[in-house]
Amino acid sequence: MPKSGRDGGASKDSKYDLSKISARVDRVNVSGLLRTHNDYVMRAADGLFKASNFQDLMLEAMSTKSYLHELGIFKDVSVHIDVSRGADASPQGYEVTFKGNEMSRMMGSAGTEIGQNEGSLRTELTIPNILGRGENISLQGSYSSTRANDLQLKFWKPFFHTRFKENRPEMSFSIFRQTDRFDISSFQTTNIGYLVDFSAHTMVGVDLTHSLQYENAIRDVGLLNKSVPFAIRDHCGPKLASLLRYSVVYDNRDGNVFPTRGIYLKSVNEYCGLGGNVAYTSSTAHGELNVPLFAGLVAQFCARVGVVKETKNTTQLPISSLFYCGGPLTLRGFKFGGAGPVVESTPIGAQSFWCTGAHLWAPLPFAGVFKNLASHFRMHFFYNIGNNNSFSTENMRSAFGMGLAVKLAERARIELNYCVPVRHQDTDRILNGFQFGIGYEFV
Amino acid sequence: MELEQNLTAALMQSSAEEGKSEEAWPADAHLHQPAEANQLLLPERSSCLAVKTFLRMCNLPFTEHISDNAEFMSPGGRLTHLPLLRLGPVKTFAEFEPIVAQVEAVQGGNCLDSWMSEDQRDNIRCLVSYVENVFTLAEIHMSFVDEVNYQLYTATRCAAAHPWPLSTIRRFAKQKDAQKILKVYRWQDLDNDQVIQEVSICADALIAELEEDQAKSYFGGSRPCKLDALVFGHVVAIMTTKLPNMELAAVLATYPRLLAHCRRIDQSLFDGKLLTSAVEEQEDEMELEKIE
Numbered sequence: 001m002p003k004s005g006r007d008g009g010a011s012k013d014s015k016y017d018l019s020k021i022s023a024r025v026d027r028v029n030v031s032g033l034l035r036t037h038n039d040y041v042m043r044a045a046d047g048l049f050k051a052s053n054f055q056d057l058m059l060e061a062m063s064t065k066s067y068l069h070e071l072g073i074f075k076d077v078s079v080h081i082d083v084s085r086g087a088d089a090s091p092q093g094y095e096v097t098f099k100g101n102e103m104s105r106m107m108g109s110a111g112t113e114i115g116q117n118e119g120s121l122r123t124e125l126t127i128p129n130i131l132g133r134g135e136n137i138s139l140q141g142s143y144s145s146t147r148a149n150d151l152q153l154k155f156w157k158p159f160f161h162t163r164f165k166e167n168r169p170e171m172s173f174s175i176f177r178q179t180d181r182f183d184i185s186s187f188q189t190t191n192i193g194y195l196v197d198f199s200a201h202t203m204v205g206v207d208l209t210h211s212l213q214y215e216n217a218i219r220d221v222g223l224l225n226k227s228v229p230f231a232i233r234d235h236c237g238p239k240l241a242s243l244l245r246y247s248v249v250y251d252n253r254d255g256n257v258f259p260t261r262g263i264y265l266k267s268v269n270e271y272c273g274l275g276g277n278v279a280y281t282s283s284t285a286h287g288e289l290n291v292p293l294f295a296g297l298v299a300q301f302c303a304r305v306g307v308v309k310e311t312k313n314t315t316q317l318p319i320s321s322l323f324y325c326g327g328p329l330t331l332r333g334f335k336f337g338g339a340g341p342v343v344e345s346t347p348i349g350a351q352s353f354w355c356t357g358a359h360l361w362a363p364l365p366f367a368g369v370f371k372n373l374a375s376h377f378r379m380h381f382f383y384n385i386g387n388n389n390s391f392s393t394e395n396m397r398s399a400f401g402m403g404l405a406v407k408l409a410e411r412a413r414i415e416l417n418y419c420v421p422v423r424h425q426d427t428d429r430i431l432n433g434f435q436f437g438i439g440y441e442f443v
Numbered sequence: 444m445e446l447e448q449n450l451t452a453a454l455m456q457s458s459a460e461e462g463k464s465e466e467a468w469p470a471d472a473h474l475h476q477p478a479e480a481n482q483l484l485l486p487e488r489s490s491c492l493a494v495k496t497f498l499r500m501c502n503l504p505f506t507e508h509i510s511d512n513a514e515f516m517s518p519g520g521r522l523t524h525l526p527l528l529r530l531g532p533v534k535t536f537a538e539f540e541p542i543v544a545q546v547e548a549v550q551g552g553n554c555l556d557s558w559m560s561e562d563q564r565d566n567i568r569c570l571v572s573y574v575e576n577v578f579t580l581a582e583i584h585m586s587f588v589d590e591v592n593y594q595l596y597t598a599t600r601c602a603a604a605h606p607w608p609l610s611t612i613r614r615f616a617k618q619k620d621a622q623k624i625l626k627v628y629r630w631q632d633l634d635n636d637q638v639i640q641e642v643s644i645c646a647d648a649l650i651a652e653l654e655e656d657q658a659k660s661y662f663g664g665s666r667p668c669k670l671d672a673l674v675f676g677h678v679v680a681i682m683t684t685k686l687p688n689m690e691l692a693a694v695l696a697t698y699p700r701l702l703a704h705c706r707r708i709d710q711s712l713f714d715g716k717l718l719t720s721a722v723e724e725q726e727d728e729m730e731l732e733k734i735e
Contacts, residue, residue: 218609218612221515222515223518226518226519227533228533229532229533230516230529230532230533230535231532233516233518233535234510234512234516236512236515236516237511237512237514237515237516238515238605238609238612238613239605239609240605240606240608240609275606276606276609277605277606277609343532344532344533
């Protein structure tokens, strides 16, 4: 009897513990390369050769598959693990083969896109892997719900195959034409120019995403109707802007849209005045903290602050760079731009603003019954406080309410809120009642 | 051309009627124009000068402002979009005729033409439209189509307010706009001689109007009216703007009666600073050339 029990235990252990099966990778094959240069996928195998047991081998294989997918050259990748054969095969040797299906020479897509409080119809034509190392050229056109048409031609190149692959460096150059309409202030700004973008991650302690951009654009401010206050009319005409933009992002949330824990921090800084006749500096910061409570409840605290300043070359701060406070993304209970300075009943942007939000998020009732559907919905109670052109607590704006939020494509969300403005100024445009918002970064 | 004048007259009349209940002239009226030294073009200068002259004739106070982007601030206009008259935070007007219409609406029964008979007023209105079209188009033609004037005068001024490469883009954009305007009025194919002839015909009509009665000091009779301001603005701008090709100035110099009329206005409103001294300078230069 005791002998029989001991034998059974040993059998179970050997059956399930893959980490105890030694393994060695003899060879890694990547097939399906047509246009791609070999060196672009060479580093895929780095991790595999270090595996010393079968469990590590499988994990590394999955990791390598993801890496190959991320290189942006394959439509899909499949992985096969086979025992190593041949004269030079080692005992416990394995051969890993990745079979990739390269993207076609030209791809097109059409769909909808979510911007900050706007939806748009977007079409894109992409030529992937154009030089054999993951580069692609894409032409994008979009037509948005605010009746602005944008166009962009972009060349993008990753450097994921270099020894800096952990930092995921990438570079892009784009030529764009972009129109931003500010109906509430009766003007629109058309930007035509080019943008050079370099972004990378750093792993010093925490994972940060950095982006450094140089933008050179002609900004043309035009009016949308005849009766516009002179304070806005004064900004009309084309100007040449040459600016450097640096942004850094820290994100350890467990989800983009409905996180239950984690912190999100983002900072965007602009310096404009490297040539051209527009000069200013601008800084914006956004923070989000999520704390899980009980029974699926999550407390969320958000804050955003922005400042635009003059430099010694500034003759006039450009109106399109000022901050429009108010709206479902910043201060709920106010119309877009409706919580800022006003001239002749027309909102004009603020040089600085801050706004904060406190939320209590809850799953829908009966969430257990319709599990899949319910995971896309959340209810929340919120309290928003903010102000502009002042960091004191005098003349604050605030509102509270509750609403329903829907997740959209794992990145954006739609909010339908019932808002009750609490504190506001005489010139504000409040929205007492239902308010609809769509976007990817809310306060 | 006749239909055009009628439409313009009807438009002005309608505009005047709409503005009957307007408030008084503000104490802080502003007139915006680009810098005269390096940015203002000949047709724009004519328009700005005409408006200033008219406002002075009406004894209406205003402040001048130099704005690089005045033409973009403008709420409209047919030809030059300048100058921009700002009468309040929201009310802005551009170009001679809309500004004159607004002034007449503000002044009501006290406006410059109120003493005239209806027929006289209609006649003056037609002549204003005619002079505005012919002189402005001639100035646009001589600024943008005449190659020497364009290269040495107009191109640099179009680009003056913007850094490169925006300056190059603006230069081409303005040239394209000018050619479009000339095409609308079918002036794009005229050569310089034909433009000069058009101006001569217009000047002859003005002389005929002046000489209709020897006692006339002004086009309307014994007192100045908007037509005097308009003609003054154009003639002074043409005579005193130094261009490589001064054919327009040369043809106007052959109308001493017209120059005398403008000199009289110059003396009464600008103390002779604009036209008289400039013309004297020119005569001095010519005498120097003769001596050489």
